[in-house]
Amino acid sequence: MPLLLLKDLPRYECLLESAKEFPDLDPSAAEAYLHLLRAGDDAFGVSERNLDAHGISQGRFCVLMLLWRSVHPRAPNLLGAAGAEAGPRTPAELAAGANVTRATMTGLIDTLERDGFVKREPDPVDRRMMSVRLTPKADKFLREFLPGHFRTTAKLMGVLTEAERKTLVRLLTKISAQAAAMVSPAASSAPTEPAAQAV
Amino acid sequence: MPLLLLKDLPRYECLLESAKEFPDLDPSAAEAYLHLLRAGDDAFGVSERNLDAHGISQGRFCVLMLLWRSVHPRAPNLLGAAGAEAGPRTPAELAAGANVTRATMTGLIDTLERDGFVKREPDPVDRRMMSVRLTPKADKFLREFLPGHFRTTAKLMGVLTEAERKTLVRLLTKISAQAAAMVSPAASSAPTEPAAQAV
DNA sequence: CAATTGTCGTTAGCTCCCTAACTGTCTGCC
DNA sequence: GGCAGACAGTTAGGGAGCTAACGACAATTG
Structure with a gap:
């Protein structure tokens, strides 16, 4: 696809x-x-x-999941990453979390707002920033959509045993780490590039 | 990316x-x-x-590799698939091999031809068809490019032992098969399709 | 032989993502 | 205080893939 x-x-x-x-x-x-x-x-x-x-793209779904953390900051941190405390709210934070550019995030938020899934609000403190929030419609959508989504992935991975899944994750993690090392040239000497990335 | x-x-x-x-x-x-x-x-x-x-996209590279088989039909069948005998030549065959639509293949061949990597020739027998062939420039490019490409993938997978690679391939093959079964219509079981989710 | 049906390559228009450049705002350093 | 620089969000334009539709041709069938 x-x-x-x-x-x-x-x-x-x-x-x-x-x-x-x-x-x-x-x-x-x-x-x-x-x-x-x-x-x-x-x-x-x-x-x-x-x-x-369900008429939603990967990119938009990813944004919804990132914002979902902001709505439910306690338990259902589906995307709870290593160092993150509060869910992302600004377009820049969302872009960083979704691994896309800020320009792309503008477009994603545009369509999500047009479809009534998010709302943009100006930040009262820093007038450069916007605050993005899920609407009740998005919350309802996710609660209805996610169970089926989880069943799909569970079915896909159902061909592997629990032990095989662990092995797979271990091997894939190695590959991802190697890929990261190969992309960033001076991984050891110059940590200047990744701003505030605690790995 | x-x-x-x-x-x-x-x-x-x-x-x-x-x-x-x-x-x-x-x-x-x-x-x-x-x-x-x-x-x-x-x-x-x-x-x-x-x-x-090297100024080439994944899609274009894939087309070049498919055509490479036509140039060297004997030994270096890098993409030798299960049932294929001769390398693909027409846009429709290339589209099937590359898993893209014919419309997409038209665009890929357009740019490859513009850059001098392939040549289009009308089929003398069936005047609906075109025949696509690699130019010497493309042959030269591949011979210079491929070794580095192979070294890159070898380095990426170098973090896995030979046994780990075999395990990985085995698990991934299972997942691909399951994905195919889930995408294609009623494969065998699971008529419990929960597709109709009231939105 | 003529008509239907199907295939091949192409075009037009869409989505999604990108980069580059812009505007407005904040911050730090004289 | 004032101005250079950094940063947030947006806009403009491009590339790559898709679907839908087309004209030209071939194959099948009456």
């Missing part, structure tokens, strides 16, 4: 064959890499299908 | 907490699901970074 491409993955023998021409090609690494992208895309597609049926 | 969102994943305790309010939420399933999306996105981003540096 999103992107990525590649309908059928190459067979392992083809990778072995190609490795003869390209010595840099590690067959088992390539196999794991391709399966990761494919499975991630498949899982994403399942969830997106669910969201589309 | 692509989409998906969600910077920091929720802690497991938060999932447990949320499960009290949403009985349908399976904490370990949600954890595995979120980590899968996150890791897939991270891995995708690493590769896309590499491609961007």
